[in-house]
Amino acid sequence: MSDFNEVSINRAANVYFDGKVVSRTITFKDGSFKTLGVMQAGEYNFGTKEAELMEITAGDCEILLAGASEWQTIKGGESFNVDANSSFDIKAKTIVDYCCTYID
Amino acid sequence: MSDFNEVSINRAANVYFDGKVVSRTITFKDGSFKTLGVMQAGEYNFGTKEAELMEITAGDCEILLAGASEWQTIKGGESFNVDANSSFDIKAKTIVDYCCTYID
Numbered sequence: 001m002s003d004f005n006e007v008s009i010n011r012a013a014n015v016y017f018d019g020k021v022v023s024r025t026i027t028f029k030d031g032s033f034k035t036l037g038v039m040q041a042g043e044y045n046f047g048t049k050e051a052e053l054m055e056i057t058a059g060d061c062e063i064l065l066a067g068a069s070e071w072q073t074i075k076g077g078e079s080f081n082v083d084a085n086s087s088f089d090i091k092a093k094t095i096v097d098y099c100c101t102y103i104d
Numbered sequence: 105m106s107d108f109n110e111v112s113i114n115r116a117a118n119v120y121f122d123g124k125v126v127s128r129t130i131t132f133k134d135g136s137f138k139t140l141g142v143m144q145a146g147e148y149n150f151g152t153k154e155a156e157l158m159e160i161t162a163g164d165c166e167i168l169l170a171g172a173s174e175w176q177t178i179k180g181g182e183s184f185n186v187d188a189n190s191s192f193d194i195k196a197k198t199i200v201d202y203c204c205t206y207i208d
Contacts, residue, residue: 008108010108095122
């Protein structure tokens with residue numbers, strides 16, 4: 001059994017940061033969606049529109065939420081939340097495989 | 105409407121070449137599957153088990169099929185076939201977004 005079933009997916013990847021971050025959007029029957037993505041090692045800033053649950057499937061990174069003063073270390077199997085209309089910095093120490101859930 | 109509907113997908117990416125090539129496997133209701141992947145610019149060799157239809161969704165590359173003497177230029181929107189139990193070299197000139205179909 002796969003992790004996500006009866007989903008729709010587009011052929012084309014979402015490409016960010018010159019391809020150093022790529023993701024694909026999966027849409028569920030209820031219209032909700034997630035992105036499954038991979039970041040190459042590097043440092044990135046992402047803005048949010050909806051609130052996000054970022055689950056790190058594999059890899060090591062550090063994150064700094066907007067307004068926070070301390071970087072947090074996040075490892076594969078861990079996750080973090082980001083507020084709507086906010087942003088975060090992420091330092092991917094390795095390839096980072098992630099699943100992002102958008103929360104209305 | 106998405107390109108592929110009622111498919112199953114795993115949370116974890118397939119990671120090759122130190123993460124320079126990543127893909128996710130989508131499985132259809134009839135049990136057939138495809139991989140949707142992205143290659144960073146670079147040069148790679150892939151072996152095949154099943155025959156493959158490689159559709160290049162976006163990007164520019166050159167390929168050399170096993171036993172061939174001439175490199176072929178392949179652009180986004182084009183595709184190529186690879187025999188079962190064979191291999192090919194690929195030079196990704198840019199980020200290459202692809203869809204690979206496995207043919208029994």
